[in-house]
Amino acid sequence: MKLREVVIGANASIFYRFDFSKIRGVYYPRTEAEAKEAIAEARLKGLVVTVKGGGSGLSGACTGGNDERIVLSTLRMRRILGVNESEGYVDVEPGVTPDEINEFLAPYGLRFYVAPSSRDVATVGGILNTDGGGNDTWVNGTMRDNTIRARMVLYDGRTIEVTRNGVRSEDAALEQELNRLHMTIDDIASSHGTLGFVTELRLHVRPVSEEEVIGGVAHFDDAAELGQAIGRLVDAKSPIRYGEAIVMAHPDIRGDLRPPLLIMQFPEDDLEAIRELVDVRVLTDSEVEKMKDIRIKLPKRNPVEGVQLALFEGYGLHDTSLERMQEVVAQIDDILVRHGYVPFAKYGHAPSKWYVGNNEPTYGMVMHSREIRPPEQSPKEVLATILEIVDACEELGVTPKPEHKWPYSDMAKKTRLSQLREVLGQGFNNFIFCDDCAEALAKMV
Numbered sequence: 001m002k003l004r005e006v007v008i009g010a011n012a013s014i015f016y017r018f019d020f021s022k023i024r025g026v027y028y029p030r031t032e033a034e035a036k037e038a039i040a041e042a043r044l045k046g047l048v049v050t051v052k053g054g055g056s057g058l059s060g061a062c063t064g065g066n067d068e069r070i071v072l073s074t075l076r077m078r079r080i081l082g083v084n085e086s087e088g089y090v091d092v093e094p095g096v097t098p099d100e101i102n103e104f105l106a107p108y109g110l111r112f113y114v115a116p117s118s119r120d121v122a123t124v125g126g127i128l129n130t131d132g133g134g135n136d137t138w139v140n141g142t143m144r145d146n147t148i149r150a151r152m153v154l155y156d157g158r159t160i161e162v163t164r165n166g167v168r169s170e171d172a173a174l175e176q177e178l179n180r181l182h183m184t185i186d187d188i189a190s191s192h193g194t195l196g197f198v199t200e201l202r203l204h205v206r207p208v209s210e211e212e213v214i215g216g217v218a219h220f221d222d223a224a225e226l227g228q229a230i231g232r233l234v235d236a237k238s239p240i241r242y243g244e245a246i247v248m249a250h251p252d253i254r255g256d257l258r259p260p261l262l263i264m265q266f267p268e269d270d271l272e273a274i275r276e277l278v279d280v281r282v283l284t285d286s287e288v289e290k291m292k293d294i295r296i297k298l299p300k301r302n303p304v305e306g307v308q309l310a311l312f313e314g315y316g317l318h319d320t321s322l323e324r325m326q327e328v329v330a331q332i333d334d335i336l337v338r339h340g341y342v343p344f345a346k347y348g349h350a351p352s353k354w355y356v357g358n359n360e361p362t363y364g365m366v367m368h369s370r371e372i373r374p375p376e377q378s379p380k381e382v383l384a385t386i387l388e389i390v391d392a393c394e395e396l397g398v399t400p401k402p403e404h405k406w407p408y409s410d411m412a413k414k415t416r417l418s419q420l421r422e423v424l425g426q427g428f429n430n431f432i433f434c435d436d437c438a439e440a441l442a443k444m445v
């Protein structure tokens with residue numbers, strides 16, 4: 001086994017036990033032409049292609065399951081190709097990160113406003129394929145809202161350019177067929193590398209905001225009150241520029257914070273309007289920064305004993321599930337405890353926005369959950385717990401972000417991707433379409 005194969009296996013999800021013999025090649029193309037060569041070789045050998053960006057995705061999609069496959073890394077495709085200040089866009093290769101783009105844009109007074117917490121490692125190719133966003137998604141939208149165009153190489157080597165309005169290709173018949181199917185950027189968003197290799201993106205950029213904001217915190221007696229407050233902020237389309245809720249956090253990691261609480265930043269002029277909805281206490285800038293720092297480090301700190309694990313990330317609470325947050329949390333915790341886990345932390349962007357599989361925008365809270373893993377837990381038991389949580393979420397009206405939902409139950413997205421793959425080819429990340437996809441992943445826990 002070569003070291004680079006081990007490196008290529010590394011990813012942030014809980015799925016990392018690989019059969020390395022199934023990885024039949026690892027490629028680091030520097031250009032689209034080199035990527036085409038690698039894809040052609042895979043096709044000649046009848047192998048599946050799995051694209052890997054920063055490996056920070058949490059759903060295991062960049063692993064390729066354990067299919068016989070080649071891995072195509074975007075590690076060396078990270079050039080910024082050009083910026084158009086008057087029209088407000090930047091052209092980039094897929095392996096560049098939001099932080100790198102913003103470092104490049106700083107002298108122009110421009111900014112790319114997609115900021116997942118992983119923005120220092122996640123690549124724009126990966127972020128589009130998971131439709132990521134950060135705690136400003138409420139204001140700035142997800143990756144699909146900020147992508148003007150994506151260029152993609154298909155399994156047979158043809159290329160397409162996809163915008164919000166349709167597809168262009170050097171192959172007129174292909175272009176016509178994809179436009180008949182109304183393919184747009186919405187389809188590549190959260191497609192998890194199943195349609196092709198994105199080789200170039202045109203992204204919206206805007207002038208750096210000069211807006212002054214103030215920060216504050218609101219405390220709640222329980223999660224139901226917190227959920228209802230977030231619901232009021234959503235309904236009022238409140239001008240929250242930064243919003244992070246901490247529902248609960250283990251004493252080992254929460255510092256002097258007392259959840260449930262909501263940390264917010266907003267324009268000073270809106271203080272009174274926000275106070276009508278939430279009982280917010282204004283904080284100094286350094287107090288806000290300290291709270292933000294504790295929140296951002298929650299997923300990075302382990303308890304004094306044991307290790308934390310994200311069994312199932314990205315619970316989307318909205319409408320009634322937001323109002324009933326206490327009940328949602330209690331039911332998830334009940335499942336966790338029955339399976340031997342200790343609930344460790346629940347927190348997330350709020351208010352926030354995400355898209356469900358039929359491309360409908362949804363608003364509420366994207367809640368992350370961390371749990372302390374029992375010492376002995378077989379992959380089968382882990383899978384059983386995850387599937388029980390998925391079922392409970394469906395009953396409770398929680399719609400997980402597509403990022404985390406696809407292996408189990410986002411049938412609308414899977415059906416659409418299958419329809420497009422009939423035309424685009426079926427050589428990318430095929431394991432996602434197998435009936436036993438979840439079980440295949442569970443063996444890798």
Ligand SMILES: Cc1cc2nc3c(=O)[nH]c(=O)nc-3n(C[C@H](O)[C@H](O)[C@H](O)COP(=O)(O)OP(=O)(O)OC[C@H]3O[C@@H](n4cnc5c(N)ncnc54)[C@H](O)[C@@H]3O)c2cc1C
Nearest residue numbers: 053054055056057061117123125126127132133192193198
């Ligand atoms: C600490 C931490 C914090 C996080 N915070 C957030 C957050 O705030 N918001 C959020 O949305 N997510 C967050 N995530 C999740 C993760 O960062 C996102 O899913 C990210 O968008 C994935 O980007 P990546 O480059 O790492 O992609 P990878 O994990 O490498 O791949 C993800 C998927 O994209 C596909 N892919 C990658 N590049 C291409 C390409 N060029 N062409 C075609 N397919 C491609 C892969 O095949 C795979 O299916 C976080 C993760 C961690 C570890």
